[in-house]
Amino acid sequence: MSDLRTETQSPAVLRPAAVLFDMDGTLIDSEKVWEIAIVELGRSYGGEISEAARAAMVGTAMEESMRIMHRDLGQPWRDPAAGALALEDRVVELFRSGLVWRPGAMVLLAAVRAAGIPTALVTSTRRRLVEVALDTLGRDSFDVVVCGDEVSANKPDPAPYRTAADALGVDITACVAIEDSPAGIASARAAGATVLAVPCELDLSHLHGETGIHLRGSLADVDVPHLATLLVPRKDL
Structure with a gap:
């Protein structure tokens, strides 16, 4: 070469x-901070997000991530904008604790x-x-x-x-x-x-x-x- x-x-x-x-x-x-917030949000919806769905969410826009999550949980009817806001609120708290x-x-x-x-x-x-x-x-x-x-x-x-x-x-x-x-x-x-x-x-x-x-x-x-x-x-x- x-x-x-x-x-x-x-x-x-x-x-x-x-x-x-x-x-x-x-x-x-x-990404570990996002993981905490995503798992918490999924559990608040009464489910557990799969590893495959979590991997698909990495690097994607917030509302698309919420669509992936909602489909994975069998709840596609959920509003992705509302889910994104709830997730963002929690991540802001975690970000402020230190990165x-x-x-x-x-x-x-x-x-x-x-x-x-x-x-x-x-x-x-x-x-x-x-x-x-x-x-x-x-x-x-x-x-x-x-x-x-x-x-x-x-x-x-x-x-x-x-x-x-x-x-x-x-x-x-x-x-x-x-x-x-x-x-x-x-x-x-x-x-x-x-x-x-x-x-x-x-x-x-x-x-x-x-x-x-x-x-x-x-x-x-x-x-x-x-x-x-x-x-x-x-x-x-």
Whole structure:
């Protein structure tokens, strides 16, 4: 295998136009917080949500998550908007009690900022919850914040990542998006970004070898020069 870097394409020169970060499960270990709230809500409805339904909810918009949950519980007649509000109220309480960074996430985010690379937070979570999470993440950590209730369509649609790139004024194809869920990865790839996929709750091994998707076990293994290498074309000779 040979590397097709030229002098002008070296990682020292070729930097991402921007780094676009997902939030839940990527920067903060909040999927466990969502798990608590979802289980509690399901039990308040008189049921137990299945593992398959819970997995399908990861990375999706709130009301779609509620539709998945209601179908799983055999209660499709429930209002997804009302369910989303009840879930959000509980998660706000849990977020305020404190959030934990994912391994390596805080260091990488700080390094990207120190390198002067534009950043965006691109999340399916609604603005009300994101504002609480920013108390942990830092309000000056991102040039742009795109929330799930502020886009025309949510992940896996490409709209969130296109919105972020447009707001930053950068070419999405020169950006690296960092994601942990299939829905988020699909969104970023459909928008045209290169994806660094770091699993949290879900196995992503089936994505190995997919064009434009690079799997890593942890952000602790990633630094700014490594992000640059993801944009360098490679081929087998």
